[in-house]
Amino acid sequence: MRRPRGDEGNALVEFTYLAIVLMVPLVYVLTSAFQVQRAAFGVTEAARQAGRAYARADSEATGQARAAAATALALADQGIDDAGPPAISCPDGPCLTPGSTVRVTVSYTVQLPGLSAVFPRRTGIPVQASHVEVVDTFQPGVAP
Numbered sequence: 001m002r003r004p005r006g007d008e009g010n011a012l013v014e015f016t017y018l019a020i021v022l023m024v025p026l027v028y029v030l031t032s033a034f035q036v037q038r039a040a041f042g043v044t045e046a047a048r049q050a051g052r053a054y055a056r057a058d059s060e061a062t063g064q065a066r067a068a069a070a071t072a073l074a075l076a077d078q079g080i081d082d083a084g085p086p087a088i089s090c091p092d093g094p095c096l097t098p099g100s101t102v103r104v105t106v107s108y109t110v111q112l113p114g115l116s117a118v119f120p121r122r123t124g125i126p127v128q129a130s131h132v133e134v135v136d137t138f139q140p141g142v143a144p
Contacts (some may be wrong), residue, residue: 032112036125042078043106043129046071050086051104051133060095064088083108091143098137105130 023067050067057063068085075083087105088095095102 018107028114035112036110036127038078039080039110039127042075042080043083043108043127044131045077046074046083047086047104047106047129047131049074050088050106051131054088054104055096055102055133055135057096063096066105075106075143076109076111080108091112096135100134100135102133103130104133 007143019049049070053066053070054063056120057066064085067088071083071086074082083106087107090096090100092100093098105128107126107128110127111124115123
């Protein structure tokens with residue numbers, strides 16, 4: 001007499017298939033979120049450090065160089081190597097005059113793998129941070 005064939009062993013196959021179907025997208029979403037968070041932290045710190053470096057410089061040219069170096073260093077700490085130089089503006093008038101403010105903006109686009117295949121027009125997630133630094137009141141005046 002033959003025993004009817006049951007479902008023995010199918011639970012393992014179903015569990016493995018379901019785990020793959022659910023875990024792969026979950027890992028991709030988490031990795032993408034971590035990449036965006038890392039970039040957000042990096043540009044925030046880069047804008048802050050670039051603003052401080054620029055506001056304490058002796059000249060605008062030196063300030064630009066110091067801000068670019070500070071930006072590159074802060075972003076490199078987060079594993080970001082291909083960001084451009086920071087955008088620097090002085091909304092209160094001439095830069096580096098005592099008491100004026102310096103606004104530094106750092107932008108970066110996070111490239112996510114496979115995103116361009118799904119959304120051809122949008123190839124990354126832009127991340128941007130700004131920081132306003134006040135030039136020291138007692139700093140001697142700097143000629144542009």
